[in-house]
Amino acid sequence: MTERQVFGPSFGEMVLRAQGLACGRGGVVLAEALNFVVASGRCLLLRGPNGAGKSTLLLTLAGIVSPLAGGSVLEGTDEDAGPQLHYCGHRNALKPRLSVLENLDFWAALNGPTGMAAPDALDRVGLGHIAGLDAGYLSAGQGRRLALARLLVSVRPLWLLDEPTAALDVEGHALVTELIDAHLDRGGLVVAATHDPITLPDLTRMQTLAMGRAR
Amino acid sequence: MTGFLAVIGRELHLALRGGGDVLTLVLFFVIIGVVVPFAVGPDQALLARLAPGVVWIAAFLAMLLGLDRLFRADNEDGTLILLRQADLPFAAIVAAKVMAHWLVSALPLIVASPMLAVLLAMDLEAFGRTVLSLLVGTPALAAFGAVGAAITVSIRRGGLIAPVLIAPLCVPVLIFGVGAIATGPGPDQSGPALLFLAALSLMALALAPFAAAFAITSGED
Structure with missing residues (x-):
């Protein structure tokens, strides 16, 4: 490692x-x-x-x-x-069946939780109120916001x-x-x-x- | 290490919350066991002799069935690219995915194998050996399968090519897997066969993540 x-x-x-x-x-x-x-x-x-x-x-x-x-x-x-570096492409790399918070927690664990805590990052991008929602139900714009939150939880x-x-x-x-x-x-x-x-x-x-x- | 465990945990979550995925494999595995007695006829002695081979064929086919979901979904939603930017080396992530793949596609089969033992009229000793040989041998199938899935991930609808690619690699696993169970005439060679099977599994598990990671990396280019 x-x-x-x-x-x-x-x-x-x-x-x-x-x-x-x-x-x-x-x-x-x-x-x-x-x-x-x-x-x-x-x-x-x-x-x-x-x-x-x-x-x-x-x-x-x-x-x-x-x-x-x-x-x-x-x-x-x-x-x-x-x-x-963080790459943020047009595909948001979100998994349905995992909640919004679980999606973000995964990237924090994988990239290193060096930035904001995941719930704070969700608040920052305006998804704090639906942290428990299955990510499969997110709209395109909400999915985008979640993808951006990934940049916040790990500092690069x-x-x-x-x-x-x-x-x-x-x-x-x-x-x-x-x-x-x-x-x-x-x-x-x-x-x-x-x-x-x-x-x-x-x-x-x-x-x-x-x-x-x-x- | 947290990253490694996070990958395994996520794969397990995704597979188990899908529910159907794991159950489909197990049902497929059992169905082969159900069908064989009808096709071969109700000769108990013959069935018992065929049983090790049938169990291994069923396990092999069921594991092929689950192969395509190993990398394809991640490739389509862009996760695979991001996994390559992780703190963890990409080969380690692939290794974690192989382990998770074994946990969701091989372990349930082993748990379900008593049903096949009953259907195929295996005695208790042969069943014990079957479970042992499946435990030792299926990691090799998962590892070889990962290489096949990685090579075909960039091909649209490449799902059927992977089994063709890895079938030759899996032949030794089947030979020694069945050899580790067989209680045929002649000297008992199941012990050496089991050791050889273990060697195959260890080697495949050690090398496959690097090969699969390389295949994905160069496939994207």
């Missing part, structure tokens, strides 16, 4: 650096020669049309898909300390978010913005692919990467 890195109130200085990164799926190159640097407390937004390779880039950064060329590295972390510096606001209502959008903002306050890093505009209170923290060919 890997030694878990324990973070204080702040993550310290970290930099996500991608150099000459090319990614694609099934032999098709979707994006190439990507160079970007994301420092602690910064959020990188990936913009681009459908099929521009935003999701593939996130999977590549997460290490699920291997890059076709180049590479990316998260500098400033302990090499042996296990995974340093890098968040990779794929369409975090999908299926969420207006308050949900505000919630995502608040969560990202709080994460950046701690010195965390966020890479998010989104079609919805995400506007942080402090615009200097945001940078944008335009992907895909202009049509």
Whole structure:
């Protein structure tokens, strides 16, 4: 078992650096020669049309898909300390037959209960009142909120978010913005692919990467 | 360790709250035992001689039946990707899933095996050996099955390919599993057969999680 890195109130200085990164799926190159640097407390937004390779880039950064060329590295972390990132894809990875709280407890046990207690995290994302409900009954937006709660129960510096606001209502959008903002306050890093505009209170923290060919 | 136990606990919860899943396997196992006497005829001596083989075939087929749910549901709802980001090495998670798979698909069969013993006219000694050989041998079936399920998880409707893939691997398990029960003529070789079966199980359990984890990881790419 890997030694878990324990973070204080702040993550310290970290930099996500991608150099000459090319990614694609099934032999098709979707994006190439990507160079970007994301420092602690910064959020990188990936913009681009459908099929521009935003999701593939996130999977590549997460290490699920291997890059076709180049590479990316998260500098400033302990090499042996296990995974340093949360990936939040469009599938919410929820199990029906388990309650909302049980779903979250599982991820807390597996990823390390280093963050908020599970009931607090549920309150934070607005699911506190249905903690005992079978997760199979959740609506799409509620499922999304539960998936976001997973990011809160285990502290990891890098968040990779794929369409975090999908299926969420207006308050949900505000919630995502608040969560990202709080994460950046701690010195965390966020890479998010989104079609919805995400506007942080402090615009200097945001940078944008335009992907895909202009049509 | 908490992560390891959390995976096992979750798999057990999911299987037991589904209810039907586990019961289906047990019923399938018993039905094979019910059908064989009708197909072979009511010759008690013949049935008793066939019994070890029939029990192992029934166990093998029932375990194949439950194979597909090992990784497929997790793959479809995105859990499998997240499991790879866990604090625990992915192979350890797969090992936990194999153990849970054994607990929900092999252990109930062993519990239900007295019914087969009655149906197949086994005597008490042969039944004792059967339970022992199932206990020792089914972990190998679960481990080999996990490899097959992992290889086919990225194939849509690959559920039927896994049994074909792992059948050759399972042949030695069946040979020594039956050998550990058989009370035929000639010198008694059930002891060595049981030891060999144990070796097969241990080896399969040690290697399969790594093989299955590798298959899933490279299948996603």
